[in-house]
Amino acid sequence: MKQEQSSRREKRNGPPLRRSAGSVRLPFPEWIGDYRAAWLRPDIIAGLTLAAVVIPKALAYATIAGLPVQVGLYTAFVPMLIYALLGSSRVLSVSTTTTIAILVAAALGGVASANDPASLLTASATLTCLVGAILIVARLLRLGFIANFISEPVLIGFKAGIGIVIVVDQVPKLLGIHFQKGALFHNLLAIVHEIPQTSWATVAVGAVMIVLLVAMERFLPRAPAPLVAVAAGIAAVKLFALPAYGVATVGHVPTGLPPFTPPDLQMVTMLWPPALGIALMSFTESIAAGRAFAQSGEPTPQPNRELLSTGLANLGGAFFGAMAAGGGTTQTAVNRLSGGRSQLSGLVTSLAALGTMLVLAPLIGLMPEATLAAVVIVYSIGLIKPAEFREILKVRRTEFIWALVALVGVAVVGTLEGIVVAIIVSLAALAHQMSDPPVYVLGRKPGTNVFRPRSTDNPADETFPGLLMLRPQGRIFFANAMRVGEKLRLLIAEPKPKVVVLDLSAVFDFEYTALKMLTDAERKIREEQGVVLWLVGLNPDVLAMVRRCPLGEALGNDRMFFNMDMAVARYQTDQAHD
Template sequence: MDRRPLRFSTGSIRMPFPEWLRDYKSAWFRPDIVAGLTVAAVVIPKALAYATIAGLPVQVGLYTAFVPMLIYALLGTSRVLSVSTTTTIAILVASALDGVASANDTARLMTASATLTCVVGAILIVARLLRLGFVANFISEPVLIGFKAGVGIVIVVDQVPKLLGIHFHKGSFLHNLLAIVQGVPQASWATVAVGAVMIGLLIAMERLLPRAPAPLIAVAAGIACVDLFGLSAYGVETVGHVPTGLPALTLPDLPMMMALWPPALGIALMSFTETIAAGRAFAKRGEPVPQPNEELLATGLANLGGAFLGAMAAGGGTTQTAVSRLSGARSQLSGLFTSLAALGTMLLLAPLIGLMPEATLAAVVIVYSVGLIQPSEFRDILKVRRTEFIWAVVALVGVVLVGTLEGIVVAIILSLVALAHQVSDPPVHILGRKPGTNVFRPQSGEHPEDETFPGLLMLRPEGRIFFANAQRIGQKIRSPITAVRPKVVVLDLAGVFDLEYTALKMLIEAEKKLREDEGITVWLVGLNPGVLVMVRRSPLGETLGHDRMFFSMSHAVAKYHAGETGG
């Protein structure tokens, strides 16, 4: 039997369609049905809520839980990843659409959303063609933590007016915060009561019944209360009319593409980052690991297909994927059942959704957005490294004060600055030998007993040495030489995986100056194969020869003790 993967080729793209069916086991069918319907009970209410975050009609949430979920289930490489939309993507979509379409012009708003989603999908597919899956690693974890916390704060402040039943013109974060404070006296206390009850219900169920579909129960409870107690008469606002049936075909608008591609780039990056992070986090041992470039294709096509059928920008969500895993999902078939459940809701339950209180949706959004704010993660970063804690805080403040789309730029710039800082200032350790062993380690106050040897200075630079950091490393090496004035300097290069030409030239000149002007001999130890080849091909290799290059530090120390300095 032919066991090769089922793939269709389109240029340099290989489409797994759907490859997971090849190894499907009949015993997985029942768990996949249960998991798919359980995830639907969580995803559908949240998708409705996220549509309101994005400033879109509530039914867009249903479309997003249907089309992108369906396409990803067929093409994705993660068995349990649930793809619809997330709080982060929703708030980014809201920022992108704010300057393009008015909330009062539903037709233009839907066109703008379709255009944005189409561009996001196209960017992800182009990224797949260029094999840019590695870009997911370009945002450091501390910066991502700060960014998500900032998004969580922005979303909570954005939803509080719906909990209070107040209205005002939205502006900057500080403007909205002040308007909320000023609007409290005009709050609808019936709306406040509904919101408070819903938040209490959601929190209680998350803690006491973590496997229960809390969002679905809260939504059902809200609809029931409107019907039973006539809450609309007390000023409690509801979602209103939700159209029944399949979404209408929506075509992107070319002029809008020119205005929307910059925010679409940020949304595409965040969609892919969240997708690959969630997919990797919930992959079990023995399951296929999500492949970044294939995930770019799957999420790109999920967005592109969804764009024409009313869906907003989509990506993998951590919470819904966790539910999928806990519910026993075995394969992507569970995602197909979630998608079909969304389709059934569109065709049969849309009128009921229209009775849902706005405060209920706001409660769902707030409870699940607060999870983006994790003070413990900030504390953990601070314990390990203060500098990266500052980066996390700056990312948070950037999102809150500058804006979410601009916050992505801040996050990327911070990550790149962090990377540049790390590679431009690598450590250079002064080594000592652990007594009675051949273990050489950086000197520290914790090990004052470590041995050093008169006239011998042992140094260990680490990382890639190239033009951007060669001068800085030279300064770090020069400082202890000036202080100690040794006869021999041993450079342990075992931690140096690459030595660029500019750095090699500086090392050649430094060795010559130390030897001719100061009578100090330089030895090299533990060269990696690539570095060794470069050194041997250079004048430094001829100068040092075999006598001044060693396999290990212990060999160099033994030779020094034998009285052979090689000078």
């Protein structure tokens, strides 16, 4: 069957370039050996289309980070090239993202002055080098599972907070006003204060660009909207002499290859804490985007390998002027929708960035800053998704609160600190869930052997006089054993049953402290209340633990059952004999 499927794939896609299973492994990335001739044309088209989106956005993200605009080109070149050669995702596009850019801005703001470009670039190289090194060390320690430690609601709140911060940060460029940047509320007040100084020509340029981008995203979603906006902005500067009306432009952009930029070891002590946060977000965004756009039949991105490939992409980019990099959801979506089939599309995009550096850099200098701000705002506003907050609220109010806490953490205490808030909230949420596992009172669905939690939706479910059926759920260990014990005592005290049947089928682990608590509880309710405890549905590990402790001796085989149906049948038989 597998041979037939492979044959059909070869007919559709063409044979792989390396076909012999017994051939010597060639010293190049494995995807090249598995490449199919039929993928070449769609990969080239997708790579060029992706370049039309990635390059203008990378320029914009460099300005978010407070770096010279050409850093965006370097980031679309070197990290993209390295990841395309080493990454496990076929379509993940690695340059930089809005989230990473704003985090970089916050990190660099504390160690370098915006008026000292050389110091700023050195600090960026040091930060990017640290991010790469952290990701590589994480790979050596096999820490890929860390991607699962930020819950989805918290990540949604965090990204929404980032979106708000970015939009507020870019509004001054749309208005043509200038002031000393600060925290979110400081910036909002400063914008209001500086509104009388607005450059209406700049506002007009920004408004036209936003309308153009939104219209193209709405009606021509496959078109390279950022490229069209950039081209239109440059053309407007040429045709209408916009700088004469107060419209600021990007200014000089150096032509040529990226310069060698070594890191400064003296900055390491100041930059490693934010580098940890940036590395976490880079990896989280990369693995999420890679998994989201992996198609059936393609290899799923492997977390530990992604740590290595994105780490090397950052480490290599650091020495050639690139800022911190990671996979982006929007650009990866463009790659997939444009027909990208393999990592070759990323190589094409990287080469297009190189061509832009060598040939088109002078034109980029003519671009209005309002155009870049419009690109940033249009694509950053997508981070704020009220519908996702409504969906969370509809499902679970508690997790909605966690999302809001993450959002407020970013907006109020800052972006880097917001990562810490997001992680703390996620871990607190996990600890809360684990510390308070549910304990259900069961009933039997009439005419079946199905036992389910009692509720007002199923009033006809059967119960049995003198028998209380309970089902705890989750792992029971030292942190929640006391809470589970309290719930059991309250549930037993009210109906005063003769027999309590504890269904442990949903308990996958029973730690020693919890087992001791249950042993003491069994003895206490038996001696003081005359209540007998039965156990049901123990998995093999839990059953072995129970048999090795005093509880197993007290219960014996007569009070442990394979399932609830057997326990109920035994209870009914005993009652009939009584």
